[in-house]
Amino acid sequence: MGREGSWGDLSPGDLVIGSVYVHAPFCARRCFYCDFAVAVRRSGEPQSWAEAIGKELEILGAEGLAPLAPSLATVYVGGGTPSLLGPTAMDRLRRALGPGRLEHPELEWTSEANPESLTLDVAEQWRRAGLTRLSLGIQSFHEGTLRWMGRLHGAGGARSAVAAARHAGFENLSADLIFGLPSFLDRSWRTDLEATVALGVTHISLYGLTAEPDTPLGRSVRKGRTRIADEDRYREEYLEAHRFLTQEGFVHYEVSNFALPGFESRHNLAYWDGSPYLGLGNSSHSFLPPIRRWNLRAWDAYLERVHEGRLPVEDSEVVRGEAAQLEALWLGLRTSRGIPRDQLGSPAACALVAAWEAKGLASPVGPRIVLTPEGWLLLDRLAVELSEALPTRTTA
C-alpha cells in the first residue's frame, strides 16, 4: 500500500460521516510516559496546521474518501497539545473544515488543552469560534507527581485553567487524571479525585499509567530504575475512583470515563459503537466500515505528502470476520451499554457469561450484558474469552 491511486478499493459507498477527529501534534516537551505522535515545538504552528488539515480534506474529497455530513455531529481536537496552537487555532480549523460544517444545533466540539497554555485569551477566542467542550490535561494536583511526569503546569494550574474556561463561557469541562503512579511519589489518589470533583467538571477521564516500551518511562522500567504500580494498586485505585465518583453523582459510562448525567462524550461513543469517523492530521485514524485507514505518523512526513497533493495515508485494513467480531465485543464491553444478550450465539458463550455473572464480573441490564468495574479491570481478557466462545461469523 501507499502508492498513489491505490485507494480506489477504499471507496466508502453511501456512507455519511458525522464525526471528525483532528490531530494537533505540537507539544512544548514530551512527557516521560508518552508514546503519542508528537512534534516538539516551543509554540504551535496554527497556520500551517490548519492549512494542512484543509488541504488533506480537499485531497480526500477529490478521491471521494471523505463523505462528510453537511453539518457534523461531533468534532474532537486531540494531541499533542492543541492549546499550544494559540487563540486562532479553532477559527482556522472552522474555516478549514468548510462552510456550514460546524453549524449543527447539537454540535459537540471538543478540544484538549493543557493548563499551562489555556490562557484566558485562548479560551475566549476558542469559545467564540464555536468550541463547546474542553478536555483538560490535569493529571494530578500533586506538585512532585507533575514534575516527575514532565508536565509543565504546577499544582495550581488546574484551578486557573478551569477558571479561564468558565470565564470564557465553557460549561462542559472534562478533566484527565492519571492513576497507577509509582508509590515513591507519595501521591494521594483520593485527594486528587476530591480536588477534581471540587473543580466542578462535568466529565472525568482516567488514564492508568502504562510503561510503553518506546518511552523514557518504558526504558527506565526495563532497566529496573523505576517501578510502576503493581496490579493490586492499579486495581485499588481504579475501584476507588469508581466508588468515589459514582457516589458524587458521576456515571461510570465507559471503562475509563465518568460523566454527570447528560455529559457523556458523544464523540467517543462513536468509536465504541462502530460508527464511521474521519481522522485528519498526522497519525489519525479513520473508520469507514469495514475499512480502517491511518495516516503517516510523523508530522513532517504528513505535511510533505499533503503539500505534494498526495494522500498522507500510511496503510489501511478491512475489518471483517473474526477481527470485526473481536473488535465489536471489546468496544461493546467497554461501555455501560454493554452488548445484547441475544448476540451470544453459542452455548459456550452463554455459559461463559453466566460464569462472569457468578464471579461479579458482569451483570445483566435488561436484555444486555454489562461488565462491572471488576469486570472492566479484566476487559481485554474477557473480550478474548468471549470471542473464543463465539462461533466465527462468516461475513463476506
Place this chain on the structure above:
Amino acid sequence: MELDHIRNFCIVAHIDHGKSTLADRLLEHTATLDQRQMREQVLDSNELERERGITIKLHAVHMDYRAQDGDEYELNLIDTPGHVDFTYEVSRSLAACEGALLVVDATQGVQAQTLSNLFLALDADLEIIPVINKIDLPGAEPERRQFEVAELLGVEPETVLLASAKEGTGISEILEAIVERVPPPSGRWEAPLRALIFDSYYDKYLGAVPSIRVVDGVIRPGMTIAFGNVASEYEVTEVGYMRLKRFPQKELGPGEVGYVVAAIKEVADTRPGDTILDARHRAKELLPGYQEVRPMVFAGLYPTNADDYEDLRDALDRLKLNDASLQFEPETSTALGFGFRCGFLGLLHMEIIQERLDREFGVDLITTVPNVEYHVRLTGGEELAIESPSSLPDRGKIDSVSEPVVKVRILTPSEYIGNVQKLCHDRRGVFKSMNYVDTQRVELDFELPLAEIVLDFYDKLKSGTRGYAAMDYEFLEYRPDDLIKLDILVNGDPVDAFSVIIHRDKAFQYGRELTSKLKELIPRQQFEVALQAAIGPKIIARSNVKALRKNVTAKCYGGDITRKRKLLEKQKEGKRRMKQVGSVEIPQEAFLAVLSIGE
C-alpha cells in the same frame, strides 16, 4: 562378477570428519557420478541429514574401478549411520563388508564415535584402512595423527594413508588400498540363497526395497523369497544395484551388494539383520547376529490442536513406512487429550522424528518428558514393563523398579576430567575406568542410568568441557534402584503429562525446580493456581500463581482501535495454544519447561 574382483567396504568416522566428502570423491574418481550428478545427489538427499551433518539412512553404492593391476573391480561402498542411536544398524551394515576406511580428522584426531565405530568394525572382523583426512587444513598435524592412529590399531605408521577429500588428494591411494588390502568376499554359488538385509527404504510404487548383501547362492527375478524372522513370502520382480537410481541386473551372486524388489508390503518385513532365503529351497542356517530392534527412549507426542490427531497418526504411519524402528501406539492423557506414546532408538532418533513431523508434515506437537522403559516387579512376583510414568502401579503393589543402565564412553581433554566426573556423579554414574588416548585426551568409562542422560546430559557435558567432549553409549543391563513416581498437581489435580519416574534422592529438588519454573510459565488466571509436587499423598514442594488482577487497555485514544485489537488478537492466539487442564490454562511452553529443568 568373480568373487575375487569384488570389494565390499564402508567408511567409519566421527561426525564432520569428512566421511561424505570422501565418499563423493571416490564416486567421482571411479566415474560413478559426474560433478553435475553429485550436485543433484546433494540436493536430493534428506534436508535434515545435510543440516545435521549426519547420515540417517543407509545407502549402498556400486562403483566400477580399474585398478593399477589392469583388472576391473566391483567396489561396493556401504554407508553407515554415524550415531550411537543406530549402533545395531551400524553393526548390520558392517556385517555386509569385509573392510572399513577409518577416517580421522587431521586437526581433531580420534573421537569418541571414531572409537565406538572402530570397535564395532573390529568386532565384525573387518580389515581396517586408516585414513587421516583434511591434511590441507591449517591446524592439521598429519604425522602426529598417523602415529596416534597406528598406535591405536597396532600397525605401522606408514600404512596410515593421508588424504584431503576436499582437495581430492590421496584418493587413488585409497582406492588401491581397498583393492589390495580388503579381502574379497567368500561364498558359494551353488548353495541355497542366504542374503543379509542391512537396510530398507519404502517406495510408494515398489513397496519396501531392502538393501542386501548376498552371502551364498543367487537371487534373481522370478524366485520366491522368504525371511528368516518374518513369516511372509514374496516373488522377486527385480534385482540390481544402486547408483543414483536403480540399475537392474539379471541376478546378484555371492559377495554382491544390491537391492531386491518384490512388492514387499512394509519396511517392517525387511528387518536389518534378517536373512533372505529361497522359499523353495531354504538354507538350513540363518545368518548370525539378528536382533529385534528395541526402542530405548519413550515420549508422548500430542497434537497441540486436538483436531490434528488424525494428521499426526497419518504422519507417524508415513514415517514408519521408512523407519521400522519407530514405534507408536495411541495414548490418552487427561491433560493433553489424545496422542501417541512413541518409542525411539535414542535421543537423536527422537529429535529427528520430532523435527520431521514438524518440518515435513507440519504437525505442531507437545512432547512429554522423555523416559526410559522401567521393569517393575510386583509384590505378587509378576513383572511389568512400564513405558509411561502414569502407568506405574500403586506403590503398595510394587516390590522393585529396575531401570536400564548404559555403558557410556566419554572422550575429553584431560583438563576437564573433574567436570566430567562431577557431572556423571550427579547423574548417579559409576566410574569404571580411565585411559589416556594420547597425551592430552582421556577416555572415561562410566555406567549411568539411561534415564539420567536422556534429557540434557549431552548439553551439560558439552558446556562442562567447552564443547570438546564427545560421548557414546550402549545398553548394558536393567538394575533395580529406589525409583518413585513424582506427580505435579495443578489446583489439586495431578497433570499426567508432568509426572516423572525419578530417583528418590532427586525428587525433592526436581519438584521444587519444576514448580517454580511452572510458576513463571503459567500465566495468571482469574483465580489463584496452586502448583504442588507430590510423591504419593505427600506434598514435597509448592508454589502459587497469583490471580490475574488487571488486564485492560484503559484508555482508547483517538480511534486507534486497530493497534489495540492486534494486541487482543495476539492474546487470543496465545490462548489457543494453551491446553485446558481442569479450569487452568497451561501454555505449551510449560510442557517443554520440564525438559529444561536445572538450567
